[in-house]
Amino acid sequence: MKKVNYSLMYVTDERITDHTQFLNVLESSLxxxxxxxxxxxxxxxxxxxxxxxxxxxxxxxxxxTPLIINDRIDIALAIDAYGVHIGQKxxxxxxARTLLGKNKIIGWSVSNEEQAVExxxxxxxxxxxxxxxxxxTKIRDLDTPLGVEGLKKIKKLSNKFIICIGGIDKSNTAKLxxxxxxxxxxxxxxxxxxxxxxxxxxxxxxxxxxxxKQ
Numbered sequence: 154m155k156k157v158n159y160s161l162m163y164v165t166d167e168r169i170t171d172h173t174q175f176l177n178v179l180e181s182s183l184x185x186x187x188x189x190x191x192x193x194x195x196x197x198x199x200x201x202x203x204x205x206x207x208x209x210x211x212x213x214x215x216x217x218t219p220l221i222i223n224d225r226i227d228i229a230l231a232i233d234a235y236g237v238h239i240g241q242k243x244x245x246x247x248x249a250r251t252l253l254g255k256n257k258i259i260g261w262s263v264s265n266e267e268q269a270v271e272x273x274x275x276x277x278x279x280x281x282x283x284x285x286x287x288x289x290t291k292i293r294d295l296d297t298p299l300g301v302e303g304l305k306k307i308k309k310l311s312n313k314f315i316i317c318i319g320g321i322d323k324s325n326t327a328k329l330x331x332x333x334x335x336x337x338x339x340x341x342x343x344x345x346x347x348x349x350x351x352x353x354x355x356x357x358x359x360x361x362x363x364x365x366k367q
Contacts (some may be wrong), residue, residue: 157219157235157258158188158338159279159314159361160360163353164223165192166344176208178349183216185201185353191238191260191338193223206232221258229253236260241268243356250276260316262297279314280306281338285329286320287342301332308333323355330363 163182169175178319179190190211194202206220206228213220219235224230229237236258239249249259255276263269263280273281284298299307300323304317318331318338339356346352 156242156265157278159316160320160355160364161186161188161357162316162336162338163187164300164338164340165190165194166340167194167196169344172205172208176212178344179209181349182343182353183212183218185343185350186357187218187343187353189219189221189235189334190222191221192234193238194225199227202228203231210234219258220258226252229257235273236278238262246275246277247334248314256274263307266310267311267339268310273312275312277313278313279316279335282317282334283314285317286318286325288320299326304334305332306330323352323359326356327363329359336360 165179168176168283188215192206194205196330197205201350202225206222210232221236221238222234223238224243225239226237226244235254237249238260238261246259246261253259258280260278261275262273269280281300282304285300285304286298298319310313314335315321315333316338317334318334321329321337321339322342328341330338342356343349343352
């Protein structure tokens with residue numbers, strides 16, 4: 154597997170229902186410097202998801218950016234994506250790894266210290282720490298944001314790359330990188346920005362500047 158830059162993941166926003174606009178925002182994020190893309194679709198049927206994944210993969214290839222698929226291992230295999238991101242209620246990691254092979258990326262959602270420790274012994278490439286802050290796109294009523302303190306505790310326990318997700322924007326990205334996150338996963342701060350390309354560029358600059366200061 155080629156080395157993957159996890160620093161700035163754009164997670165696609167299914168609230169953008171117009172397909173052309175969806176792809177325009179995606180391309181803006183790629184132009185702005187997103188280092189990896191996660192295609193996340195909860196409402197599309199399998200055929201719709203497959204067709205969208207093909208279009209998204211084509212754009213990602215244009216910018217030489219890895220594409221991973223949220224949840225759907227079948228879609229990831231069908232389009233030969235870089236890998237998948239799976240949650241606690243999805244396919245068990247050991248089965249996912251068997252299906253995907255050793256060269257694909259597997260990210261695993263983690264929301265507490267116990268899960269982070271469990272991930273140390275699983276064949277995952279990174280853990281998606283969620284939710285870090287409160288957010289409309291990710292949080293459920295029973296989810297308690299981990300915050301920076303939660304990140305710091307899990308950083309001490311984990312031997313995996315850590316990508317934080319949930320309520321992240323240019324106001325708090327630096328703090329997460331400074332406290333041990335290897336990357337951030339962004340939805341609204343890019344997809345809902347007036348200028349998604351510029352918003353991505355600003356986030357990229359913050360990550361690069363913070364990383365060089367460490």
